[in-house]
Amino acid sequence: MAVRHTVSAYPAAPSWISLNANELDTALEFYGPLMGWSFRPGPERWGPYMRAEVDGIPVAGIGTGGHRQLNLPVSWTTYFGIEDIEASVRDIHDRGGTVAVGPLTVSTGRILIAADPTGTPFGVWEGRPGIGDRPLGPGLPVTVELRTPDPFAAAMFYAEVFRWDDRDPERFEVRWEHNRVLLRVDGLPTASLRSSRTPSHRWDVYFTVGDVEKCSAHAERLGGTVLEGPLVSPYGIVARLRDPEGGEFLVTAAQESGRPED
Incomplete structure (x- = not known):
């Protein structure tokens, strides 16, 4: 998982994960003590959203927008970084996948939610490229x-x-x-x-x-x-x-x- 000290996309690799929760407080009360995460508010385009951090390193997002707006199940979504999200839309369609949501503009770039030919969901994120050493340790x-x-x-x-x-x-x-x-x-x-x-x-x-x-x-x-x-x-x-x-x-x-x- 390409986690960086700043919220940035790592082209062609998993760059961010986000939990689609039902109740935000329930998720924070579980993952906070379990993973040693602290939280700070993130963008709230679709509802309350928090960024989880370990020693100041952003590691994950937790929000309720997908559950409330899109009727999605409680689950973790992996976002892969990319340089050109519009090209990704064409590539996904050309190879038998589908785009369910987006591309949408968010505070950190542009995102979409897609599914591969078997129906497995994944995210795509065009944002500020992140290159460098990957921190490893508990909670990441x-x-x-x-x-x-x-x-x-x-x-x-x-x-x-x-x-x-x-x-x-x-x-x-x-x-x-x-x-x-x-x-x-x-x-x-x-x-x-x-x-x-x-x-x-x-x-x-x-x-x-x-x-x-x-x-x-x-x-x-x-x-x-x-x-x-x-x-x-x-x-x-x-x-x-x-x-x-x-x-x-x-x-x-x-x-x-x-x-x-x-």
Whole structure:
């Protein structure tokens, strides 16, 4: 996950995540103590919206606009950075995807919500480019993953929309390993498309925590649910959690160079 010290888009890579919540206070009371996040107000075009921060680093957004205005389920949305959002609209349509919302102008640039040919939603964000070192540590998103029966077909769609093959090969690498198509940016796993008989129909977000077992227990005390794990994997320990309103996410104590579990 390409998190920066300022809110900026990282072309061709996941650049921002945002939770579509039902009740803002419920989400803040859960994720704040669980992830160690503090909050400050963000743009309120569609309703209350807060930016989550760790030591002053913006890491995520939480708002209620999608639920109230668009009748969307409680879920995390991954936004991929891009240089030209109008070109993205054409590329999405040409490759069998759909654009549900936008492009819309917001305080940090322009955004849209789309779906790939399987119906999996994702966001596109044209904003101020962000290039530089990625901070890693507890409470920060580390990667996103899509579970799909055909990771090659899904990877072709996203690679063509975000032009992964045209990027600097010293910085962008797409490869097949450990039963998934993996996108590495600056040597770090940033997004993966995993072969699975049970598709997720969403981009799962992984957050780094210091101790997965303790975090899972804390989530339950805060009203959340442990759906799976903690599981020991070759790359660390992971658990799939659900917040009190139904939003799913994963936590991991994987090494910096690791990937989610097989």
